Amino acid sequence: MAAISIRNVDVVFGNHVEQSLALLDKGSSRQEIIDATGDVVGVHNACIEVQPGEICVLMGLSGSGKSSLLRAVNGLNTVSRGEILVQDGDQMVDIASCDAKTLQHMRTRRISMVFQNFALMPWMTVIDNVAFGLEMQGMSKPKRRAKAMQQLEMVSLTEWKDKYPHELSGGMQQRVGLARAFAMDSDILLMDEPFSALDPLIRNQLQDELIELQQRLNKTILFVSHDLDEALKLGTHIAIMESAKIIQHDKPEDIVLNPKTPYVADFVAHTNPLNVLCGRSLMTDVSELDTRDDMPDDMRVLNPHDNTLISVNAEGAVVAASRQDQPLNLHRWIDGQDIEDLAEGLLVMAAADVSMRLAIEIKYKTGLPVLLTESDKLVGVLLDKDFYHALLGKHFTVGSD
Structure with a gap:
């Protein structure tokens, strides 16, 4: 069961909604509808599902819906x-279509919201702001303040509990907003560009904190952003909107590798693919590695210029490597290992889903291609051309719906 299922949703602002919907059905544009009825189409035929525990990012330019x-x-x-x-x-x-009582129940028990402008009550202390929603639920003051303290501890603001919002920085105020939303124990969290008003350093820090909190609390989050790098960093899925329509809803990696329209491709062209892509997405498949007539059948060429070779056994595992006829040491990368442990001339074998950012660090430290494996079997290699393609934006082609 999806946590949120959005089915063929239209949102029209104005006084002639039925007339505007009829024009939508005839294929009229947003501007044509404004000219004809004065109504504004905010959302047109939106269809997405958000699964429990995922972060779905709605993104697009201002006015996209x-x-x-x-x-x-x-x-x-x-x-x-x-x-x-x-x-x-x-x-x-x-x-x-639910009645007012049901809607109130959903807002106080099932859905919480974090706003862009923090929406804190300036006359309330930090702890009372965090406890405000619990007060609306009817929770007693001792219980709600105890629960609010737990949330403040989670966002590292316990020492500020008796301060007022104006005494806090913007980043700290947004942490209060997060604590208030999490205090509600709602499974679903709506976040409307919560970090966009903050400077880049604080924004990046809060993004990291949200990821950490999500790993602990496993909420279902619908997150609005106009920043693709933020969407790629946070999102389990991303829904890109243009002119009130969802034009692509995919995993972050698929958004980067397979943009479905020129509009999405333009977004992708201005982002850093290393933040989202894994080695498998860009690798040269093992079947594409060169062989030479003067070599044994189990040998593969990684770099013909310096004669870097690997030997692969019948099970597909790499068992030896050499460069300019000198043996190379093989090293299996283990998650959490310090990159400084690597040295030049070490041929590293990593899991196929290794992040491209880490793979580039490995390449930089060793000066050699990175071997990618699954269950000890070689599946591909990250060669120089694969790194260059990622950095130059040559990793995608624009598809069609």
């Missing part, structure tokens, strides 16, 4: 047509 869709998930924006089903125990509640 990402915040309009996010705010429809907790009823802040009215759904003009379609369904937004949100998991509540063993059942799914349609936010688009």
Whole structure:
């Protein structure tokens, strides 16, 4: 069961919704509808599912519809047509059509929200801001303050519990907002560009903290961003929006490798693929490695210029390597190992899903290609051309729907 199921959702702002929907069905553009009715199409025919425990990032330029869709998930924006089903125990509640009592239950028990502008009450202390939602649930003051302290400890703000929002930096205020949302114990968290108002250093730090918190708490998060690097860093899946429509919904790696439209490709062209791609995505397959007539059948050429060779046994495992007829030492990379342990001339074997950022560090330290394996079997190699293709943006081609 999906945590959030968005089905054919339209959101139209204005006084002539039915007329505007009819124009949408006829293929009219957003501008044509504005000219005809004065209504603004915020979301058009959105269809995605968000699974429990994942971070789905809605991203696009300003006005693309990402915040309009996010705010429809907790009823802040009215759904003009379609369904937004949100998991509540063993059942799914349609936010688009539920009554006021059910909507209040979903907002106070199932869905929490973190805003871009922090939305803290300036007359309340930090701890009372964190406990505010619990107060709305009817929790007693001692219990809610105890729970709020737990959340403040989680975001390293216990020493600031009696301060007021104006006494905190922007990053600290956003931590308070996170603590307040997590204090609610809601399984679903909506985050509307929560870090965009912060400077890059603090934003990056809070992104790291959110990833760490998510690993511990396993929430379902719908996150709005206009920054693809942020989306690639945080997202389990990314839904890219343009002109109120979702034009691609994929895993981050697929967004980078297989953009479906020129619009998505333009986003990808300006991001760093090393933040998301793994070795398997860019490797030269073992079947593509050169052989020579003057070599045994088990030998493969990694670099003909310096005669770097490897020997592969019948099971597909690398058993020996040499460069300029001198033996090379093989080294199996273990997760968590210090990169400084590597030395020039060491031929490293790493798992095929090794991050490209780590693979480049290995290449830099050793000066040699990186061998990629699965269950000790060689499946591919990261050669110089593979690294260059990633860095130069040659790793994708634009597909079609």
